[in-house]
Amino acid sequence: MTGVAVTGWSALSGAGEGRVALAEVVRTGRGPEPVDSAAGRAVVHRGFDLRASLGRKGTSTFDRWTGFAVTACGLALRDAAADLDGEQRARAGVVLGTTAGSERSTSEFSAETMTAQRPYLVPPSLFPNTIMNCAAGQAAIRYGLAGINATVAGGDLAFPQAVRYAATALRHRRADLLLTGAVAEHTPHSAWLARAGRPDAVPGEGAAVFVLERTADVLAAGRAVEAEVLAVVTGHRPGDQSPAAMTEALASCLRRALEAAGVRAAEVALAAVGGAGPETDAVIAVVGGVPVLAVDDWLGYCQAAGPALRTAAVLAARDEVADGRVAVCTAWSADGGVAAWVLRGWGGAR
Amino acid sequence: MSVVRVAVTGLGPVSSVGTGRAAFSAALRAGRTGAAPITSFDTTGFPRVHGCEVPDFAPERLLRRLDPRGWGRTSLFAACAARLAVDDAGLADTAGGGTAVVMGTTSGESQELEAMTAAVLAGGFPAVPAGVATALPAGRISRAVSEELAAEGESLTLATACSASNYAIGRGYDLIVDGDAEVVVAGGADSVCRWAHAGFHRLGALAEHACTPFDADREGILTGEGGSALVLEPLDRALARGARVYAELLGYGLNCDARHIMAPDPDSIAECVRLAHAHAGIGPSEVDYICAHGTGTRANDAVEAAAITKVFGDVPPPVSSVKSVLGHTMGAASGFGAIASVLAIAEGFLPPTAGWRTPDRELAALDVVPVSRPARVRVAQNNGFAFGGNNAITVFGEVA
Numbered sequence: 001m002t003g004v005a006v007t008g009w010s011a012l013s014g015a016g017e018g019r020v021a022l023a024e025v026v027r028t029g030r031g032p033e034p035v036d037s038a039a040g041r042a043v044v045h046r047g048f049d050l051r052a053s054l055g056r057k058g059t060s061t062f063d064r065w066t067g068f069a070v071t072a073c074g075l076a077l078r079d080a081a082a083d084l085d086g087e088q089r090a091r092a093g094v095v096l097g098t099t100a101g102s103e104r105s106t107s108e109f110s111a112e113t114m115t116a117q118r119p120y121l122v123p124p125s126l127f128p129n130t131i132m133n134c135a136a137g138q139a140a141i142r143y144g145l146a147g148i149n150a151t152v153a154g155g156d157l158a159f160p161q162a163v164r165y166a167a168t169a170l171r172h173r174r175a176d177l178l179l180t181g182a183v184a185e186h187t188p189h190s191a192w193l194a195r196a197g198r199p200d201a202v203p204g205e206g207a208a209v210f211v212l213e214r215t216a217d218v219l220a221a222g223r224a225v226e227a228e229v230l231a232v233v234t235g236h237r238p239g240d241q242s243p244a245a246m247t248e249a250l251a252s253c254l255r256r257a258l259e260a261a262g263v264r265a266a267e268v269a270l271a272a273v274g275g276a277g278p279e280t281d282a283v284i285a286v287v288g289g290v291p292v293l294a295v296d297d298w299l300g301y302c303q304a305a306g307p308a309l310r311t312a313a314v315l316a317a318r319d320e321v322a323d324g325r326v327a328v329c330t331a332w333s334a335d336g337g338v339a340a341w342v343l344r345g346w347g348g349a350r
Numbered sequence: 351m352s353v354v355r356v357a358v359t360g361l362g363p364v365s366s367v368g369t370g371r372a373a374f375s376a377a378l379r380a381g382r383t384g385a386a387p388i389t390s391f392d393t394t395g396f397p398r399v400h401g402c403e404v405p406d407f408a409p410e411r412l413l414r415r416l417d418p419r420g421w422g423r424t425s426l427f428a429a430c431a432a433r434l435a436v437d438d439a440g441l442a443d444t445a446g447g448g449t450a451v452v453m454g455t456t457s458g459e460s461q462e463l464e465a466m467t468a469a470v471l472a473g474g475f476p477a478v479p480a481g482v483a484t485a486l487p488a489g490r491i492s493r494a495v496s497e498e499l500a501a502e503g504e505s506l507t508l509a510t511a512c513s514a515s516n517y518a519i520g521r522g523y524d525l526i527v528d529g530d531a532e533v534v535v536a537g538g539a540d541s542v543c544r545w546a547h548a549g550f551h552r553l554g555a556l557a558e559h560a561c562t563p564f565d566a567d568r569e570g571i572l573t574g575e576g577g578s579a580l581v582l583e584p585l586d587r588a589l590a591r592g593a594r595v596y597a598e599l600l601g602y603g604l605n606c607d608a609r610h611i612m613a614p615d616p617d618s619i620a621e622c623v624r625l626a627h628a629h630a631g632i633g634p635s636e637v638d639y640i641c642a643h644g645t646g647t648r649a650n651d652a653v654e655a656a657a658i659t660k661v662f663g664d665v666p667p668p669v670s671s672v673k674s675v676l677g678h679t680m681g682a683a684s685g686f687g688a689i690a691s692v693l694a695i696a697e698g699f700l701p702p703t704a705g706w707r708t709p710d711r712e713l714a715a716l717d718v719v720p721v722s723r724p725a726r727v728r729v730a731q732n733n734g735f736a737f738g739g740n741n742a743i744t745v746f747g748e749v750a
Contacts, residue, residue: 137738196483
């Protein structure tokens with residue numbers, strides 16, 4: 001048991017922003033239509049306006065990826081009604097998952113060294129955008145969060161890894177509140193990466209951020225727990241990484257997660273996965289015929305943000321996960337990563 | 351309840367001054383620097399062309415399981431460092447769920463990204479060679495290590511820039527203490543690349559020939575590269591298997607400036623030192639050596655000195671920066687600092703700040719170690735700071 005609770009969250013995606021937009025996707029089983037972007041067909045967050053979301057002050061260097069991250073962190077804080085004083089902000093932090101930061105910002109900076117009159121004539125204020133911790137650092141600055149600030153570069157595995165990292169930090173009382181999530185932007189560069197990884201999928205983009213706190217502290221303060229993170233297990237499958245091997249590794253990972261959560265397979269009411277293949281096969285093998293949300297089918301393949309949006313979709317499906325019902329989520333990567341996590345939903349009513 | 355203590359039993363440096371513990375230790379003591387003209391990219395047009403590259407890097411000679419084809423230079427640095435560390439620890443078998451991997455990085459597979467950029471400029475995305483997209487994600491760095499070790503536990507890449515290895519070591523500490531892993535290989539890796547070199551140049555942070563931290567005439571950093579890895583195990587398990595225990599990982603501290611994306615903050619760093627000391631269960635007077643972040647830029651060294659004075663007062667312990675030897679190896683840097691700190695404890699010497707000659711009056715409170723000298727180091731503090739205000743400090747001690 002991680003002893004960690006979700007007290008608020010936010011999601012941005014092709015479906016728009018906020019709980020209602022995502023809940024509508026889950027309820028109807030229909031995602032937003034892909035659009036023709038400069039980087040091919042994709043499910044994009046068309047309404048995103050960085051300046052409208054965050055204003056002009058301090059945001060002039062932000063790329064889309066950082067804008068998503070900082071916006072999602074702010075919305076999550078507001079959703080949790082977390083009004084932190086100075087002392088609390090010193091013990092609050094950010095843990096964000098990514099694939100490789102903004103590949104576009106980094107590549108464009110790199111291109112300057114190849115096309116500028118002199119190779120060093122790069123724009124200095126954009127240098128931090130090439131570093132993968134830029135988004136988490138900017139979120140900390142914006143909201144004054146001086147506690148643990150970490151960036152997990154795990155691609156498809158980054159979100160469950162970030163949750164594990166955050167849960168450990170909370171359990172050891174290194175922090176009291178951690179904005180934990182994952183972010184991915186749609187750009188020509190990220191779409192190229194997405195198509196190389198999942199040639200059959202439509203690229204997507206988005207972010208989801210969860211306010212994580214110690215469950216015991218939240219309950220002691222008489223505040224509502226929306227969901228408990230009962231367990232998160234991640235691992236690596238070395239050697240044979242065929243679909244059959246990854247299915248087996250995922251199933252084993254999911255069994256360990258249920259065991260760590262102290263939950264029987266029969267108690268699972270809902271599952272959320274990326275899509276068909278090893279994840280769905282593993283879920284069916286371990287928990288049988290529960291409803292399975294295939295979230296990438298709705299929101300596109302959102303790389304690092306996918307598993308975070310999967311989790312948000314579970315929480316958006318309120319009726320399925322209220323009253324202490326249990327949901328499981330999975331993630332995997334073609335280079336051997338597996339993850340499973342178990343949530344107990346209270347619909348904010350506990 | 352028994353308290354789990356964390357032992358350091360293996361060291362794996364792949365650096366510009368030596369590969370493997372013995373070669374690295376000898377170069378460090380001698381203060382021999384890895385600075386040389388950069389060869390991994392065309393430096394034509396750059397006013398400053400020196401860096402600290404790993405010469406003649408031959409992963410196929412070090413790796414046992416991993417096929418180097420299909421992996422980027424940074425991942426291969428990590429995998430080789432891990433292999434060296436595991437062999438140094440005398441661990442015959444790392445396969446299975448008991449072994450976890452945590453690696454830090456700043457720029458990930460920067461050379462793959464650069465290859466992509468060059469191809470896109472030449473002919474658009476279809477011109478990018480097959481395999482670049484697979485090799486580019488930064489999470490490949492820990493995956494490469496997990497593959498090399500056939501490790502099935504957590505495989506985590508932390509991208510908290512230039513303090514990332516200290517984050518990784520801290521994560522390793524928790525995995526051991528929580529019983530989530532029996533063995534953790536923790537460290538970091540990065541590769542020299544054109545865009546980081548350009549970025550640091552544009553910030554006025556590059557030195558011409560030598561990185562001389564804390565010197566009055568310091569010019570800045572030399573961009574460096576390599577892989578650093580440490581093997582962490584529960585102390586009683588290490589003793590039970592008869593392992594050589596170099597040092598104990600006493601604890602760590604993390605915080606975030608939350609003020610400026612690039613400029614470091616002395617109050618926040620001082621607070622991070624206090625967090626690390628508290629977690630390690632020590633006071634400032636017990637620290638015998640500070641392995642500084644010490645980048646050699648005017649700003650970093652002044653801020654770091656101010657933070658040291660805030661915590662340690664007017665008579666701080668001896669301090670040195672191994673970046674004077676290795677250059678700034680970015681995500682690997684605090685891992686190299688950790689290896690140097692552990693060697694200082696295990697072998698009884700203070701690492702030098704190579705090339706330090708002229709005291710800086712503004713840093714007068716610092717006791718800079720110019721030349722390596724014998725000393726008993728009971729407790730060493732290893733500083734790591736980064737863009738994004740990501741401060742991370744690890745504390746190592748003699749096994750008492």
